[in-house]
Amino acid sequence: MPKAYMILVRMSFLIYLIHADTTFFDRCLFKEIACIEANGRKLTEVQEIKQEIFDHFNNLFKEDNTNRPSSQHAEFKCLGAEEYMRLTAEFSDEEIKEAVWDCESSKSPRPDGINFGFLKEFWGVIKDDF
Numbered sequence: 841m842p843k844a845y846m847i848l849v850r851m852s853f854l855i856y857l858i859h860a861d862t863t864f865f866d867r868c869l870f871k872e873i874a875c876i877e878a879n880g881r882k883l884t885e886v887q888e889i890k891q892e893i894f895d896h897f898n899n900l901f902k903e904d905n906t907n908r909p910s911s912q913h914a915e916f917k918c919l920g921a922e923e924y925m926r927l928t929a930e931f932s933d934e935e936i937k938e939a940v941w942d943c944e945s946s947k948s949p950r951p952d953g954i955n956f957g958f959l960k961e962f963w964g965v966i967k968d969d970f
Contacts, residue, residue, distance in 0.1 A: 850897055936970045937963065 875884050878892045919927070943949075945957030959966065 851901060933967065937967070940970075 873889055875882050876889055876892060877883070878896075883889050883892055940956060940959050940963070943956040945960060946955055948955040
């Protein structure tokens with residue numbers, strides 16, 4: 841199974857341990873587990889087993905922030921007004937046509953099979969849709 845799926849299963853198990861109807865949970869799972877060994881000790885009581893499993897998953901998903909980089913003192917460059925206007929301006933008809941003509945005619949921008957050759961051939965009819 842994919843690793844991400846297994847992590848989700850474990851996380852849901854942890855959440856269930858925290859919020860579950862313990863009598864149902866005890867009947868379904870912990871009555872089947874007679875004994876587990878943890879830290880060199882054998883655990884046989886339902887509450888001990890439940891606590892050990894909870895602690896295991898809690899430690900497994902504990903996030904270690906010691907090596908995480910911080911952006912607290914980072915200085916980011918900002919766009920000037922002119923750069924912002926260029927990036928947010930509408931594309932001109934000529935820019936769109938140039939982009940279409942730069943693409944290989946046999947390629948398709950979408951999975952519908954309409955390729956750039958078709959767009960180039962009927963550009964006079966469909967250009968307003970772009």
